[in-house]
Amino acid sequence: MQDRLQALKEEALLKIEQASDLKALQDVKVSYLGKKGPITEVLKGMGKLSPEERPVVGAYANEVRDAITSALESKVAELEQAVIEEKLKKESIDVTLPGRPVRQGNAHPLTAVIEEIEDLFLTMGFTVAEGPEVETDYYNFEALNLPKDHPARDMQDSFFITEDILLRTQTSPVQARTMEKHHGRGPVKIISPGKVYRRDDDDATHSHQFMQIEGLVVEENVRLSDLKGVLETFAKKMFGEDRKIRLRPSFFPFTEPSVEMDISCFKCGGKGCSICKHTGWIEILGAGMVHPNVLEMAGFDSKKYTGFAFGMGPERIAMLKYGIDDIRHFYTNDLRFLKQFKKA
């Protein structure tokens, strides 16, 4: 009987040794140690043994079982380890490979200029307001003192959608919309950036779609000198501390008086060059004192309140600042152009 057990043990250990996967080990376990396995079978015959032999054979049978069990366990551990090692090998990362740099974009030059202007006005206590690009005739023209037959409408060829709805030709409608929201009570102090549209043939200096930034201040005792102070601060911050400004009389239906602001040329300092067309001055924006009619139409008492407004084109400002010679560069998304505005 002992010989039989000895033979089974050797047989089992050999199979365990040769097993190449966990499934084969499981089979060995079932066939040798299971209830119907040969060892159990041998033990069933113990009854036939003499009382002296029985404990000896019993002890040996246990020894065989233990030997097979521990051989199985260590082989299982060995195979599992091999599986892990195989996986690690396959998934290993070569840390000596050069890294792939993360490509970083940059703000569009127009966005950058608009944000710079916004930040500047925010420091002066303005807030940013927005209005719709699809606008009514009322806000785009009428509320700005431009009734239906007003000749100044011709200055702004428009895209009409219906007779009363158009793509706004300027950001000035946000003036009227903002004032209405204030229900006749100051102070109003906003800037409003956004897209505007005019029926224009596109060329180096014209675009049927472009940006404007509107500014509006309404409060008691607001004067032209306040406008001048704000514009001068803006000009110095955007174009250099030694800039001078000058205001020239102009006309806008919604401001009275109306002015055009020029800055002293930042290229030649006023001597005259190609940038300032040899005048020493560069035209930057339109502005003026809010027309009493505009205040009244938006619900403000023009005897109590006065205000100033201005409107500028960020494209023009960016073109001057960065020496860009064609407005179309802003819209064609040529990466060779856009990448030049990456901040170091």
Ligand code: PHE
């Ligand atoms: N909306 C005017 C334009 O587009 C600019 C402007 C705004 C002038 C505010 C005066 C005051 O030409």
